[in-house]
């Protein structure tokens with residue numbers, strides 16, 4: 001009797017192990033192939049507002065040395081925009097706040113995304129777009145610039161663009177893409193390609209607003225090129241505003 005019970009147990013284990021294996025491989029496949037974002041009609045969506053601020057003494061602003069094409073680029077050395085902190089509000093400009101892994105929501109708006117090269121500075125310093133967006137890369141100056149993308153997941157490019165010229169590039173895969181100009185080594189910018197349309201770049205007071213979010217619980221993250229990433233969570237209620245504040249501490 002004891003022998004037959006043991007056999008039954010072994011049989012049961014064998015079955016459960018098989019189930020476990022098949023279940024595991026299924027999950028792994030799902031995780032490897034991320035569920036694409038689904039566009040739906042959002043009614044009674046909520047709003048997420050808040051700020052990205054710096055706690056501590058504001059570090060000295062880095063100065064970029066202008067040593068080429070001064071008639072266009074200017075004779076004064078420029079302030080770096082790699083870390084822009086408002087002295088009063090301590091708000092950090094050019095941080096990107098975005099919802100992580102939201103499965104479905106509003107349609108990605110077809111806004112004309114533009115990254116300009118003006119007086120030998122990229123404008124804006126940080127641009128965020130939904131995956132699948134085209135970006136017009138302009139040269140508003142009268143000197144030759146270059147557009148060098150340090151993409152890994154999207155096709156990389158390294159092309160010159162003459163004064164008044166334009167290149168249009170499409171970014172299909174979520175990635176943080178650094179853009180530089182090889183002609184003027186002080187020039188840099190970032191294009192942050194987002195998997196969904198729920199993102200915002202902070203303004204000069206470090207403030208942001210993300211609208212029309214379906215009610216639910218989400219992971220939310222802030223990214224800043226020098227300070228890195230900060231994660232948080234948010235519960236969005238229908239037609240209500242929820243505040244999320246990110247604080248970066250001085251290291």
Ligand SMILES: [Cu+2]
Pocket residue numbers: 117120144145146181182183184187
């Ligand atoms: Cu340039």
